[in-house]
Amino acid sequence: MRVIEKHRNILDFTLSSLARRKGKNLSLVFVYTFVVFLIASVTFFTHSLKTEAEVILRDAPEMMVQRLVAGRHDLIPMSYMDTIRQIRGVQSVTSRLWGYYFDPTNGANYTLLVKPEEHSTSGTILVGRGVARSVRSKQTGTIPFKTYDGSYLFLRIKEVFTAESELANADLILISEADFKRLFAYPDGYATDLVLHVRNANELPTIATKITHLLPDTRPILREEIVRTYDAVFSWRGGLVIVVLLGVVLAFFILAWEKATGLSAEERREIGILKGLGWETTDVLFMKFWEGAVISLSAFFLGILCAYGHVFFTSSMLFEPALKGWSVIYPDFRLTPVISAYQISTLFFLTVLPYTVATIVPAWRAATVDPDTVMRA
Amino acid sequence: MIEIKDVRKVFNWGRPNEFVAIDGVNLCLHSQSVTVLKGPSGSGKTTLLTLIACMARPTSGRITLMDREITSLPERFLTEIRRRTFGFMFQQFNLIKGLTALENVMLPAYPAGEKHAVLEKRAGELLGLFNLSEKSRAKVEWLSGGEAQRVAIARALINNPSIIIADEPTAHLDTKLSREFMEILLSLARDGKTILIASHDPIVYESDMVERVVEMRDGKIVGE
Numbered sequence: 001m002r003v004i005e006k007h008r009n010i011l012d013f014t015l016s017s018l019a020r021r022k023g024k025n026l027s028l029v030f031v032y033t034f035v036v037f038l039i040a041s042v043t044f045f046t047h048s049l050k051t052e053a054e055v056i057l058r059d060a061p062e063m064m065v066q067r068l069v070a071g072r073h074d075l076i077p078m079s080y081m082d083t084i085r086q087i088r089g090v091q092s093v094t095s096r097l098w099g100y101y102f103d104p105t106n107g108a109n110y111t112l113l114v115k116p117e118e119h120s121t122s123g124t125i126l127v128g129r130g131v132a133r134s135v136r137s138k139q140t141g142t143i144p145f146k147t148y149d150g151s152y153l154f155l156r157i158k159e160v161f162t163a164e165s166e167l168a169n170a171d172l173i174l175i176s177e178a179d180f181k182r183l184f185a186y187p188d189g190y191a192t193d194l195v196l197h198v199r200n201a202n203e204l205p206t207i208a209t210k211i212t213h214l215l216p217d218t219r220p221i222l223r224e225e226i227v228r229t230y231d232a233v234f235s236w237r238g239g240l241v242i243v244v245l246l247g248v249v250l251a252f253f254i255l256a257w258e259k260a261t262g263l264s265a266e267e268r269r270e271i272g273i274l275k276g277l278g279w280e281t282t283d284v285l286f287m288k289f290w291e292g293a294v295i296s297l298s299a300f301f302l303g304i305l306c307a308y309g310h311v312f313f314t315s316s317m318l319f320e321p322a323l324k325g326w327s328v329i330y331p332d333f334r335l336t337p338v339i340s341a342y343q344i345s346t347l348f349f350l351t352v353l354p355y356t357v358a359t360i361v362p363a364w365r366a367a368t369v370d371p372d373t374v375m376r377a
Numbered sequence: 378m379i380e381i382k383d384v385r386k387v388f389n390w391g392r393p394n395e396f397v398a399i400d401g402v403n404l405c406l407h408s409q410s411v412t413v414l415k416g417p418s419g420s421g422k423t424t425l426l427t428l429i430a431c432m433a434r435p436t437s438g439r440i441t442l443m444d445r446e447i448t449s450l451p452e453r454f455l456t457e458i459r460r461r462t463f464g465f466m467f468q469q470f471n472l473i474k475g476l477t478a479l480e481n482v483m484l485p486a487y488p489a490g491e492k493h494a495v496l497e498k499r500a501g502e503l504l505g506l507f508n509l510s511e512k513s514r515a516k517v518e519w520l521s522g523g524e525a526q527r528v529a530i531a532r533a534l535i536n537n538p539s540i541i542i543a544d545e546p547t548a549h550l551d552t553k554l555s556r557e558f559m560e561i562l563l564s565l566a567r568d569g570k571t572i573l574i575a576s577h578d579p580i581v582y583e584s585d586m587v588e589r590v591v592e593m594r595d596g597k598i599v600g601e
Binding site: 001002003004005006008009010012013016017019020021266270273274275276277278279280281283370371372 | 424427432433452453456457459460461463465467471473474475476480483484485486487488489490491492493496532536
């Protein structure tokens with residue numbers, strides 16, 4: 001009990017001490033909070049995007065097969081489907097038709113996809129919210145598409161996708177097979193790629209090897225590879241932003257180091273008084289520890305809270321362009337809040353610990369002065 | 378009882394700027410007595426006070442406090458003795474600016490781990506004793522010289538020490554305040570405190586309450 005009371009008393013004194021240098025300490029907390037906010041925002045954002053991408057890709061086909069010509073993606077003959085179906089373990093093979101369309105009026109790229117099970121009516125399309133925004137259409141409207149021969153194909157918007165699916169569907173247009181082929185003069189008997197479902201996921205690498213053996217001009221792509229790519233891309237972008245922020249972080253640490261290491265003559269005098277009055281070296285160190293802890297923990301929690309609001313309520317408006325990609329159509333959506341204990345502890349060790357240590361070391365040097373210095377002041 | 382045997386204190390020992398502050402002092406101070414160390418500036422009064430009050434160690438010699446040899450004790454024990462046994466009044470008052478009078482009085486008791494409310498009550502009572510109840514929540518820099526002096530006295534008494542150490546306590550006080558201060562010391566002496574003062578102020582060493590005046594010069598006792 002005495003130990004708790006002792007720390008309560010020391011903490012009480014620490015808080016009074018901090019309040020005495022309000023301006024100095026508040027400005028430090030402000031800068032500190034800003035640094036935590038920046039780092040936490042990037043961490044939360046990239047982590048949530050990765051989680052979101054993982055969730056979306058969970059329903060993606062386990063394997064895609066593309067044809068390569070001269071190292072470039074080319075149309076794949078539908079006849080390849082029969083060859084693949086013969087491989088043991090393959091449950092189903094379906095063809096996909098998709099492509100990109102550049103809309104010169106809006107300067108935006110759309111992804112066009114044929115999905116007969118969801119949309120097959122010629123003359124109409126289903127669009128993502130990003131597309132609807134770019135053509136300034138809320139629900140209905142017509143988009144003119146310039147076909148391969150320069151003529152125009154007018155397609156009416158039948159429906160706009162819901163916001164929940166925007167990360168994946170912002171620039172997506174679902175189009176009927178007939179319109180798709182008319183737009184691009186797509187040859188019959190060919191698909192953009194093939195998608196596979198297998199009975200046992202463990203057999204995926206074996207099946208992929210068999211496909212490349214039977215159809216040497218193809219390239220099987222596994223879902224895990226896409227997940228890894230997304231992960232690498234988001235981590236890379238997150239890292240990029242952190243590198244840019246490094247200057248700010250360094251500036252903060254220089255400020256904190258100077259503040260922490262440079263005990264003022266007034267502070268040294270006070271430590272001398274406390275020691276003269278019967279405070280032990282450890283008591284002074286505890287006081288300095290609490291001082292550092294109060295500043296760093298306040299800044300840490302404030303920074304985390306601000307970053308949480310910034311990422312999950314304002315969709316990271318500060319970092320959006322750098323982290324989401326380079327595109328005319330940015331997805332407009334709210335990320336599902338995903339925070340792990342690992343993230344929080346990493347942030348804690350990166351921000352709170354260095355500051356607290358930086359405060360303790362000079363305090364220790366000051367605290368070991370002989371108490372009689374107070375008599376000679 | 379405090380016994381000082383052949384104590385020397387040398388600063389910067391072995392260096393070109395070596396300085397002998399206390400040179401072979403022998404002294405015996407009885408409990409519940411009022412003693413003044415008198416002498417000019419640089420005579421070693423303050424250094425001797427710091428040695429007696431466990432704030433520094435002598436270079437050689439021994440000091441015993443209530444028959445307990447204290448010169449060889451580790452810092453932790455010296456701090457404990459300092460906190461429990463001694464109450465300090467410094468020349469500059471050494472109050473911590475920005476804190477209230479009440480907080481300043483409570484400071485020496487914080488490390489003891491006493492309940493905050495109990496401590497606050499005792500500090501309030503002490504301030505009341507010196508007619509400072511109304512100023513207890515005032516920041517110390519707003520207090521007059523006399524009020525600050527009384528806060529420093531209250532702070533010295535917070536741990537109920539048996540020995541009061543005062544270093545040039547009237548150096549920054551006018552004659553009236555100096556006499557008031559001596560009145561307070563007198564009441565403390567009546568309460569059974571041992572009082573040890575370093576001063577070259579005649580108001581202090583010529584006071585009726587002072588039982589013994591030890592004269593120092595060049596780190597040595599030159600007369601009583």
